Amino acid sequence: MNVPASEPGDEALAARAAAGDHSAFEAIVARYQARVFRLACRLTSDTDAPDVLQETFLQVYRHLASFRGESQFGTWLYRIATNAALMHRRARARRPSESLDVFLPTFDPEGRHVATPAELLVASRADEILDRQFLAGKAREVIARLPDPYRDAFVLRDLEDMPTADVARVLGMEPATVRQRVHRARLMVRGYLSDLAGVKP
Amino acid sequence: MNGIVCATGVELLMEFLEGVLPPDVQRALEEHVAGCSRCAAFVASYRDTPRIMRDATSATLPADVEASLRAFLRARTDSFRSK
Numbered sequence: 001m002n003v004p005a006s007e008p009g010d011e012a013l014a015a016r017a018a019a020g021d022h023s024a025f026e027a028i029v030a031r032y033q034a035r036v037f038r039l040a041c042r043l044t045s046d047t048d049a050p051d052v053l054q055e056t057f058l059q060v061y062r063h064l065a066s067f068r069g070e071s072q073f074g075t076w077l078y079r080i081a082t083n084a085a086l087m088h089r090r091a092r093a094r095r096p097s098e099s100l101d102v103f104l105p106t107f108d109p110e111g112r113h114v115a116t117p118a119e120l121l122v123a124s125r126a127d128e129i130l131d132r133q134f135l136a137g138k139a140r141e142v143i144a145r146l147p148d149p150y151r152d153a154f155v156l157r158d159l160e161d162m163p164t165a166d167v168a169r170v171l172g173m174e175p176a177t178v179r180q181r182v183h184r185a186r187l188m189v190r191g192y193l194s195d196l197a198g199v200k201p
Numbered sequence: 202m203n204g205i206v207c208a209t210g211v212e213l214l215m216e217f218l219e220g221v222l223p224p225d226v227q228r229a230l231e232e233h234v235a236g237c238s239r240c241a242a243f244v245a246s247y248r249d250t251p252r253i254m255r256d257a258t259s260a261t262l263p264a265d266v267e268a269s270l271r272a273f274l275r276a277r278t279d280s281f282r283s284k
Binding site for chain 1: 206207208209211212214215216219221238239240241242243245246247249250251253254255256257258259260261262266267269270271273274277278279280281282283
């Protein structure tokens with residue numbers, strides 16, 4: 001988030017909050033609440049997101065004193081929010097995973113794309129072709145259908161726009177693994193968008 | 202021919218776009234995409250997918266959820282006591 005120059009930076013706020021300044025903690029909540037909520041919706045569901053939001057800021061409050069500034073404050077807070085979301089999801093009944101392999105691209109025996117350039121480009125126009133509300137509902141649906149490891153990497157890297165190295169730190173895996181999972185997810189979601197927009201993969 | 206076909210190129214796309222492939226593979230893939238209209242279209246849609254999904258899943262924080270968060274933190278911490 002871009003913080004206006006007149007406002008204190010995250011690290012300064014965190015130091016004041018850790019020293020017991022309640023207004024500094026409240027400012028951190030105000031600065032990050034919308035982003036944490038959005039992340040929670042993407043990693044869990046609209047129904048579970050309010051609980052994840054509360055749990056995240058409770059943990060932030062409790063652990064402020066242990067924030068040492070080794071990472072950026074935002075990355076540290078994102079790690080707490082992600083863990084809160086994953087814990088919450090784990091406590092839920094395991095949802096049946098549905099295969100999205102049908103949305104992967106197809107090739108002829110020589111390894112060439114089967115679809116035409118125009119067909120391959122349709123996913124790019126999904127937001128022009130489809131009704132906004134319809135697309136919003138379907139987008140949530142497909143994220144929930146992604147197998148968890150792909151979902152987590154895709155949400156953090158592509159939807160929250162975090163650098164791959166930060167996603168790797170938050171999820172505790174190698175950057176190469178993050179790339180591989182984001183890639184699989186992106187292929188599936190791309191094919192899904194294409195299908196929604198009227199082109200069978 | 203540089204050994205890259207559409208199918209192998211697709212598998213390398215993420216690393217290609219992040220620029221972490223060995224330089225010769227990066228170059229070979231660039232050449233393939235430049236000469237293959239199908240791959241050019243595929244790469245464009247692959248790159249656009251995050252943006253479309255980001256916009257479509259951008260939830261805003263409802264006022265009642267924000268109010269509940271404040272009430273929760275007031276009850277569980279020493280903050281949000283004033284007002």
